[in-house]
Each structure stands twice: as structure tokens, then as C-alpha cells.
Amino acid sequence: MFLRRRLTVAVIGLTAITLAATACSQSPPAGGPVTDTLVVYSGQSGDYQQNLNPYSPSVNEGPGTIFEPLFFFNLTSRDAPPVPLLGTRYAWNGDGTELSITLRDNVKWSDGQPFTAKDVVFTFDMVRGNPSMNNTGFQGETTAVDDRTVTVRFPAPAYMEEPQVLGKLFIVPEHLWKSIPSPANDVIAKPVGTGPYVLEDFKPQAFTLKANPSYWGGEPAVKKVRYLSLSGNQAGADALQAGTIDWQTSPVPDVKNTERIYPGYRALVSNINQITLFSCSNTQLGCQGPQTDPAVRKAIYYAINRGQLNALAFQGTAGDISPGLALPDRDRDIVSGRLRERIAPANPEVGKSGQLLTGAGYAKGADGIYAKDGKPLALTVKVVAGWTDYITAVDTMAQQLQQAGIKLTPQQVSYNEWADARGRGQYELLIDSLTPGPAPDPFYVFSYFFSTATTAPVGQTANPNFSRFSDPAVDNALAELKKIAPSNQAARQPHYETIQTALESAMPCIPVLTNGTVNVYNAKEFTGWPSKEDMYAFPAVWQRPDQAQVFKRLKPAGA
Incomplete structure (x- = not known):
């Protein structure tokens, strides 16, 4: 279920803008009805493959909109209380x-069918019993305890489980899922959920959610949400220019x-999501290639401008x-003072990059590229076709790394191929x-992406420790953090320091920049959007379950 930068897929085709023009909201004629269909675009490319499983790494949609968690936690604010959804109250012993x-x-x-505590027990037991679904x-x-009360008992103090259990486990119906052989x-x-929307139709070019008339919170004012497929970011910009989409999360x-x-x-x-170069880093779990050497990963880190x-x-x-990999601004009190560098260098340090490679047994050849045992230091980096910002980024990094003696070859692939390679560890x-x-x-971030519990050998699906990183000291620090109440920052900080220094040393995900997530939205046709003054959810079409909070808050202008 874990959520990545973009979690829905789109398709390449010249018909996309035409489809948008016929299916999207337009300015209503004077005196005419307001639109109640919100058209969204996530910025992805590749055919939609119908997958509404909230626990699948390649899910198109559903978490939050169709399948709800018990509460919603606002990750943009340390002060915002959890919003009750399927749950109304909770307490720790x-x-x-x-x-x-x-x-x-x-x-x-x-x-x-009625929703009961049995559905929650079934969902939690299902996740616990399926490692590939259990990314927390x-x-x-x-x-x-009864139809309206459940208890969750942990083998040790588990304070940090709170927002994961309550906010990221999406409840599914026992009466339907119990007969699924491999959930x-x-x-x-054909999903059945408790959320504000249900699936209306699904095609490779687009799919539509429609408002759930029996939703416990009342039928949403936005009656339909249509997810369009376009060929990439430029097509999204063209659709904005034509006024045929209402919310786009992409550059x-x-x-x-x-x-x-x-x-x-x-x-x-x-600025919350951190751009990195994921590496398949762990030879013990089957990773192969020069990127399995920490010296190579750190050499790339220093070569980036x-x-x-x-x-x-x-x-x-x-x-x-x-x-x-703690956020420099939001987590400023947590960023470790033991790091060699608190912030990744803005300018390249080619000399330091070269020293790392020389120390690892590489020597620069006549062509300017480092080599070891007769093999040039050459790597491929996968990027989704249509993600113009990331394509420009990897093309730029290829030129920068060339100057540092590292050959980097960008490889544009479909979203489906990229996601599958990421999950199975079949990439450099x-x-x-x-x-x-x-x-x-x-x-x-630490427990999802760098815990041994959330990874798998190459060929099997990791979710979401895609780099295959495994360090007993990090695992132990994560276990200790679970035992300490979040309010006790002094007791928590030594464990944060252990994790951060380990990640800086091993660098399984090479830090690039903290992404500026760009949202462009139709303020003329819809009201209730998140703002800097009221960031009630992280605003991104692909951020789940935040997107459902936005859909529920929006109203057609004039309605």
C-alpha cells in the first residue's frame, strides 16, 4: 500500500486531450448548472491496469476514497489532531x-452490508499474515470486544504504531475478502468499501469514481472524480491551458x-517528499552491479550539482x-549533529568523489571513466516516461556524473515496468x-524504507524497502523508538542519531533534493482547496488518504 511520489498510472496517446475535452469540467454557461465532476491528473504515463487493491504496490486508486482507515492523520502539521473516520475514539493503556x-x-x-468490528479484526489479521501487504x-x-470496540495488543510498547495502525491500514469487508485465495x-x-466514493467505470484511458450515496459522512458535493490519462507533464500543461482538468499534481x-x-x-x-536515487544495494539479498558498493553510491552523491x-x-x-533523510525544516530539531554534513552539498565535490572511487579500487581510464577489473563504472537509472521533471533530472545528472568519471545512462520505461522493477529489485x-x-x-520514512521487515530478496516484492537495505543497528533503533512516547524527544534522539548516521554511511538511497510538489487547481470552478493558511491535508492527487480529504472538502463554485 505504501505510497510513492505518484501512485496512479496514465496512458500515452493523441486521444488524451480529446478525451479530456469531452469528459472534463468546463466553465458553465451563464445561468447554467455548476459542474460537479472533478477531473484530476497525477502526471503519470502508461496504460491504467485495473487494480483497486489498497495493499498493492501498483494500486491505481482506492485508499481513502473507496477503502477508509480508522482515522486521518495530517502529516503536514504536528499540532493537528487525528480526524475520526471509521473510528471515533482511541486510547493506549x-x-x-x-x-x-x-x-x-x-x-x-x-x-x-453492515460494517462491524469483525471487519477490522479480519483486515488487521490479514495484513499481519501477509508480509508483502504488511509494509508497516x-x-x-x-x-x-463487541461490534463497536476492538483492542490491539502488541508484544512491546508500540506508541509509534498509532498513526500506522489507525491511519494507514485500510479496512476491507470480511464477507467478500475472506474468500479471496491470495489477497x-x-x-x-470491483471494490466494495465504506468510503465517500465507489468505482463507476474503468478503462485503460481513464476511470471514474462516483459519490457514494450511502456514505456515513453524507454524499460528497463533488459527485464524480475522473482520473485522466495523458502522455506526460507537457500534456497536463496543455490540458490546463484548455481548461479540461481541475487538479494536476505534476510540474x-x-x-x-x-x-x-x-x-x-x-x-x-x-516540500515534503525527498527525491533520491534508489539503489538495489544489498548483495546478500541478490542485488548485482557497481551500485552495491557504498563507495560508488557516495561518489555519486558528491558528484551531483x-x-x-x-x-x-x-x-x-x-x-x-x-x-x-530527516527533513531539514520540519524535523530541524531531530537532524543529527553527528552527521558529517547536515545538508547535502549544493555544489559538486568531484575531488571527494574521485577519492572514494580510488579508495574502492577504481582507476580512471583514458576515456575519463573510472574502471575496476577492466569494467567501466557504468550504471543505468530507470525513470518513468512522461515524468518530464525527473527525466530532465536524470539527464542532467548523467552529464554531471560524466565529469566525475561515472557513466550514467537514463532508461525511460512505462510506469508499470518501473514499479515492477522497483518492487522486485530488478534495477541498478x-x-x-x-x-x-x-x-x-x-x-x-526510516521504518518504511530502511527496516529489514519491509524488504525482500531480489525477485520477490519488497514493500517499500526497495533498496533492500538491512542493518541490525537501524532495526534495533526503530524497535526502541516504538517503545518511547513521541513527547519524550530527549529519549528518542539517540536512536534517531543512530539511524541517520547509518544512512549517511551506507547511502542506500542517494539524496538528491527535497521535492517541491506542484499542485495546480481550478479555483474558479471549485472551492475548499488546501492552502498555506489551512493545510488540512497534504495536497497531491496521488497522496493517499489525503486526496479523499480534499475531495470531501471541495464544493462546486456557486453550489
Whole structure:
């Protein structure tokens, strides 16, 4: 289920804009009805493959919109209380080993069956029993006290499980899922959920969600949400210009002048997701290639010109990144003072890069490329076709690394091929983002992407420790953090320091920049969008379950 930079897929084709023009919202005629269909574009490319399984790494949609968690946690704010969804109250016992949850009454599945505590127990037990679905490492024992109360008991204090269990485990209907032979692999083509939307239709070019008329929170004002497939970021910008999409999360040209270029639209940029070069790093789990050497990974880290990269690929919207992978701004009190560098260098340090390679047994050849045992230091980096910002980024890095004696070859592939290679570890490098988890705490980035519990041997699906990183010291620090209440920062900091220094030393994900997530939205046709003054959810079409909070908050203008 874990969420990446973009989690839905799109298709390449000249018919895309035509489809948008016939299916999307347009300005209503004077005195005519307001539109109640929101058309969204995530910026991805490649045919939609119908997958509505909220626990699949390649899910198209569903978490939050069709399948709900118990509560919603706002990862943009440390002060925002959890929003009750299928749950209404929860409490820990005195030592943090048992979580008691009260469930909402009078909730029905979209097929009319009642939602009960048995559905929660079934879901939690299913996740615990399927490693490829269990990307949080959940080990709780769940019991139904009655139809409206469940308890989750952990073998040790588990305070950090709170937003994961309550906010990232999407509840599924026992009466349907209990007969699925392999729930981790089933695409759930006809989903039944409790959420504000249900699936109306699904085609390779686009799919549509429609409002759930029996939703416990009331039928949403936005009656339909249509996910379009386009050929990439430029096609998205063209659709904005034509007024045929309402919400796009992907780069647009000259984003600082959005309101002038796209009348009626506004832009919002947020810096939370961390751009890295994922490496298949662990030879013990089957990774192969020069990127398995930490010296090579760190040499790449020092060879990158981040200032140039930000200007050329990201219009200056990206931010600094720390080699310990805690956010420099949001997590400033957590960023370790033991790091060699608190912030990744903005300018390349080619000399340091070369020293690392020489120390690892590489020598520069006559062609300027380092080599070892007769093999040039050459790597491929996978990037999704149509992701113009990332394509520009890897093309730019290829030129930068060439100057440092490293040959980097970008390889554009479809989203489906990219996601499959990432999950199975069948790549050398690929560009992606570390997403922040369910709450504003770096613990979740660390536990999702760098815990031994969330990885797998090459050929098997990891979710989401795609780099195959494994370090007993990091695993132990994560286990200790679970035992300490988040309010006790002094006791937590030594464990954060252990993790950050280990990640800086091993660098399984090579830090690039903190991504400036660009949203352009139709303020003329819809009201209720997140803003810097009211960031009630992280604004991104592909961020789940935040997107459902946005859909529920929006209203057609004039309605």
C-alpha cells in the first residue's frame, strides 16, 4: 500500500486531450448548472491496469476514497489532531502495549452490508499474515470486544504504531475478502468499501469514481472524480491551458506565473517528499552491479550539482535534503549533529568523489571513466516516461556524473515496468521519492524504507524497502523508538542519531533534493482547496488518504 511520489498510472496517446475535452469540467454557461465532476491528473504515463487493491504496490486508486482507515492523520502539521473516520475514539493503556479503539456506528459497506468490528479484526489479521501487504511491520493481535470496540495488543510498547495502525491500514469487508485465495495479489477489480466514493467505470484511458450515496459522512458535493490519462507533464500543461482538468499534481512550465498563464487556476508548492536515487544495494539479498558498493553510491552523491539540478529540472521549487533523510525544516530539531554534513552539498565535490572511487579500487581510464577489473563504472537509472521533471533530472545528472568519471545512462520505461522493477529489485538505480508516512515524524520514512521487515530478496516484492537495505543497528533503533512516547524527544534522539548516521554511511538511497510538489487547481470552478493558511491535508492527487480529504472538502463554485 505504501505510497510513492505518484501512485496512479496514465496512458500515452493523441486521444488524451480529446478525451479530456469531452469528459472534463468546463466553465458553465451563464445561468447554467455548476459542474460537479472533478477531473484530476497525477502526471503519470502508461496504460491504467485495473487494480483497486489498497495493499498493492501498483494500486491505481482506492485508499481513502473507496477503502477508509480508522482515522486521518495530517502529516503536514504536528499540532493537528487525528480526524475520526471509521473510528471515533482511541486510547493506549499505561505502558503502550494495548490500543483500544471505538468504531463508528451505523456504517455500511457500499453493497449495503453492515460494517462491524469483525471487519477490522479480519483486515488487521490479514495484513499481519501477509508480509508483502504488511509494509508497516504490523505485529499486533487484534480482538473484537463487541461490534463497536476492538483492542490491539502488541508484544512491546508500540506508541509509534498509532498513526500506522489507525491511519494507514485500510479496512476491507470480511464477507467478500475472506474468500479471496491470495489477497496480496488480487487486483480487486470491483471494490466494495465504506468510503465517500465507489468505482463507476474503468478503462485503460481513464476511470471514474462516483459519490457514494450511502456514505456515513453524507454524499460528497463533488459527485464524480475522473482520473485522466495523458502522455506526460507537457500534456497536463496543455490540458490546463484548455481548461479540461481541475487538479494536476505534476510540474508545469513557469509555475510562478500560473495565475497569468492559466486564468482561474492557482498553484501550491509543498516540500515534503525527498527525491533520491534508489539503489538495489544489498548483495546478500541478490542485488548485482557497481551500485552495491557504498563507495560508488557516495561518489555519486558528491558528484551531483544540486543547484544546477534544481534550476534545470525543478524550476527552483526543490529544497535542501539531509544525508540522514530527516527533513531539514520540519524535523530541524531531530537532524543529527553527528552527521558529517547536515545538508547535502549544493555544489559538486568531484575531488571527494574521485577519492572514494580510488579508495574502492577504481582507476580512471583514458576515456575519463573510472574502471575496476577492466569494467567501466557504468550504471543505468530507470525513470518513468512522461515524468518530464525527473527525466530532465536524470539527464542532467548523467552529464554531471560524466565529469566525475561515472557513466550514467537514463532508461525511460512505462510506469508499470518501473514499479515492477522497483518492487522486485530488478534495477541498478531508479529515481523516486521517499514519502513521509502517516504523521510528521521521520520515524516513518526510516521504518518504511530502511527496516529489514519491509524488504525482500531480489525477485520477490519488497514493500517499500526497495533498496533492500538491512542493518541490525537501524532495526534495533526503530524497535526502541516504538517503545518511547513521541513527547519524550530527549529519549528518542539517540536512536534517531543512530539511524541517520547509518544512512549517511551506507547511502542506500542517494539524496538528491527535497521535492517541491506542484499542485495546480481550478479555483474558479471549485472551492475548499488546501492552502498555506489551512493545510488540512497534504495536497497531491496521488497522496493517499489525503486526496479523499480534499475531495470531501471541495464544493462546486456557486453550489
